[in-house]
Amino acid sequence: MQGQRFLVTGGAGYVGSHLVLTLVQRGAEVVVIDDLRQGHRGAVPQGVELVEANIADRRRLAEVFAAWKFDAVFHFAALSLVGESMRDPLRYCSENLSNSLAVADAAVKAGCLRFVLSSTAALFGNPRQVPIPEEAELAPTNAYGESKLMVEKALAWADQVHGLRSACLRYFNAAGADPEGRIGEDHEPESHLVPLAIGAALGTRPPLTVFGTDYPTPDGTCIRDYVHVLDLADAHIRVLERLREASCRYNIGNGTGYSVRQVIEAVERIGGRKVPHSLGPRRAGDPAVLVASSARLRQETGWTPRFGALDDIVRTAWNWHSAHPRGYDDRG
Secondary structure (H helix, E strand, C coil): CCEEEEEEECCCCHHEEEEEEHHHHHHCCEEEEEEECCCCCHHHHHHCCEECCCCCCHHHHHHHHHHCCCCEEECCCCCCHHHHHHHCHHHHHHHHHHHHHHHHHHHHHCCCEEEEEEEEEHHHHHCCCCEEECCCCCCCHHHHHHHHHHHHHHHHCCCCCCCCEEEEEEECCCCCCCCCCCCCCCCCCCCHHHHHHHEEEECCCCEEEEECCCCCCCCCCCCCEEEEEHHHHHHHHHHHHHHHCCCEEECCCCCCCHHHHHHHHHHHHCHHHHHHEECCCCCCCCCCEECCCCHHHHHHHHCCCCCCCHHHHHHHHHHHHCCCHCCCCCCC
């Protein structure tokens, strides 16, 4: 990747920052645009240009594309809380679509015609087939998933009309952290199970609430496919070559599902502490099982997860959170 330059929207956030770190390690030049509502300056490696701006600002986007010539855009910046999307669906559909189109439009006008979208498994709703292939029916059960589906459809039109080739990466549950402890996961509010369970065990967060124990699963709790954040980063880079030929859509996961109770048990094993938790009702919009088939990604790009076991993923997250109990501590 030596000599290539990339724009990463939301590159100060969780998944985005791990991609930025990976790109830099592979010799690329990176520019990050992030308004730091959820991102952190401390997550951006030294030497990486950070443009503090909201991607809804089309004038600022045009200035960024004019100042640098990019080989591709990685688009992460978005509203992404499932529960919040069910309380404020119009905001999610409006912002995620309009802001994504603003970035895509700026890329087209600048002649940057490779676009990698951070999409989601929430597109599949309650799947009929598990593990879920890319050909499965797209029927989101929450507004967050619907908003990403709208973006994917718009990008298909941008390809047909403008030649903007896009890779929509529908990943499942991102988890873990940089094994060297340089960056990790720090959201406020936090909605992801692994950091919530770790925080409960460490005493840095309240006891965990398990949402729903009556799902049609072996232990009654939701089952999800957890994929390490650096494995996600590797997949984002691998699909760039595919975009030289055509747009593409991939599911990214380990192909193995773990229940909420199993994740709690893994945190207790790794941390050597109990995870205080209570049992609560289901959350609106939560499917019972989401597990990916990543067969197409593996076959077409050679992608293989380095962190395939749940304990390996949880261990990197535990190490980050135990060393950074206040996260990046840059909220003032």
